[in-house]
Amino acid sequence: MDDRLNYLVLAQAGINGYHLQRLAPYCSLMELCRQPASTLRQLGLTERQAMAIQKPDTRFMQQAEQWLRQSDLHHLIGFEDVRYPALLKQIRQPPILLFVAGNAALLSQPQMAIVGSRQPSPTGKQTAYQFAAELVRQGYVITSGMARGIDSCAHQGALSVDGPTIAVLGHGLSRIYPKSNQALAAQIMQQGALVSEYFPEIEARPAHFPQRNRIVVGLSRGTLVVEAALKSGSLISAHLAVEANRDVFAIPGSIYHPQSAGCHALIQQGAKLTTCVADILEEWTFFAKSGLKQQQSEKNSTPDLFDDTLLANVGDEATAVDQIAERSQLSVADTTIALLQLELAGLVAVVPGGYIRVRST
DSSP states (O other), X not given: XXXXXXXXXXXXXXXXXXXXXXXXXXXXXXXXXXXXXXXXHHTXXXXXXXXXXXXXXXXXXXXXXXXXXXOTTEEEEETTSTTSOTTGGGSSSOOSEEEEEEOGGGGGSOEEEEEOOSSOOHHHHHHHHHHHHHHXXXXXXXXXXXXXXXXXXXXXXXXXXXXXXXXXXXXOTTSOSSGGGHHHHXXXXXXXXXXXXXXXXXXOOTTHHHHHHHHHHHHOSEEEEOSOOSSSHHHHHHHHHHHTTOEEEEOOOOTTOHHHHHHHHHHHTTOEEOSSHHHHHHHHHHHHHHOOOOOOOGGGSOOOOOOHHHHHTOOSSOBOHHHHHHHHTOOHHHHHHHHHHHHHTTSEEEETTEEEEOOOO
16 A cells, blocks of 8 residues: 555545644554554544545545546645645644645745625725735735635736735636636636645535634735634634734724724734735844744644534534534534634544544543
8 A cells, every 4th residue: 555545545534634743642544554453442543533434435446546547636635745835734734644735845835814794895805905916026926715705816916916826725626616616716727826734525615614724824924814704614714824923914994894803803812904015024123133943822822713512512422513503502603613722732633424432432
C-alpha cells in the first residue's frame, strides 16, 4: 500500500493531521493503516475510526483516483508531503489530506484571507475587490471560501489584476457551490487553486463551511474581515485566526449598518482597524523590524461557544446537526459553530450521518 492510498484510507476514516502528529512516535503512516482495531482504540481512536481503517469504504478511494486521473491540474497532497503548507500544520486540527485543482505551489506562498458577508453592501463588494487587487500587487495570494458576496468579490479582485487566488471549498472538487460561481471556479483553477479536504463527490453541507473556514485562515498570514454581522461565519474565521496566532484586520463601517457590527466588535477586541492596504503592510513591517511578536490578549481569546448542555446531546451513535440543535434549543447555525469548537477541542468527531462523542481513553 503506497502513501497515497494510506492517506486516502485515513482520510475516509476521519483521521486528521493532529491524530497523525500524536501517533507519529508510536507508528508510521503505513503501520497505522495495518494496526488491528484493538490497537487503534488503545491509541485513542474511536471505534468508528478504527473500523473504518480496518474496512475502508473503497468507493472513496476509487472516487479519488478517478478524479486524480482527470487532469494534470489535479493533486493529492498528504500531511507529510513537502508541498503541504507549513502554516496549515500549525492549526489545531489540520487536514490529513488536501485535494487541489490548479497550482499547488501557491499553497505555500504568502497569503491574505479575505472574508465577509454573503449579503454585502455595494461598498463592501467594492472594498473587498479593491483590497484584493492591491494586496496581489503587493505580492500576496488572496485566499477565501468562494461563497457569495465578499468571498467572490475578493477572488474577482485578485483575478482582475491577473493575480493568484485560492478558493477553499466546503465540498468535493467535482462539485461547485454555489452553482452561480461555476465560471469563477474555472477561472480560479486556471489562475490559482481550488482546495478541499473532502473527497471529490462530497456535496456541500452546512457543517462543512465552518470546517472550511479553519483552512482559509490556516493557510493565511492574516485575515481581513470586510463586512460581518454580529453572528456570522466570518467572526468564527476571525476567532480561529486568533487561535492560530494569526493577525486579524477589520474594516470599519457605519454604526447604523448591521453588517458593520461584527467588524466593530472585532476592533473592540483588538483587531487592527483597517482603512487601506497600507495599514496592513505597516503593521507587518513594524513587527518585522522590531522583532516583537503580537501577543494574544484575554480580550482576543476565542469565546466559549458551547457548554455542557450541547455536549450532553452528542452521544456514541451518529447524531445529525439538526437533531442536536433541536435537543439543545439552538439554531442550526449556532449549533454548527459550537460543534466545530467541540471538534477542535477533541470532544466530538464528524462521522457519516453526523457527530459522535469522543470518549477519553
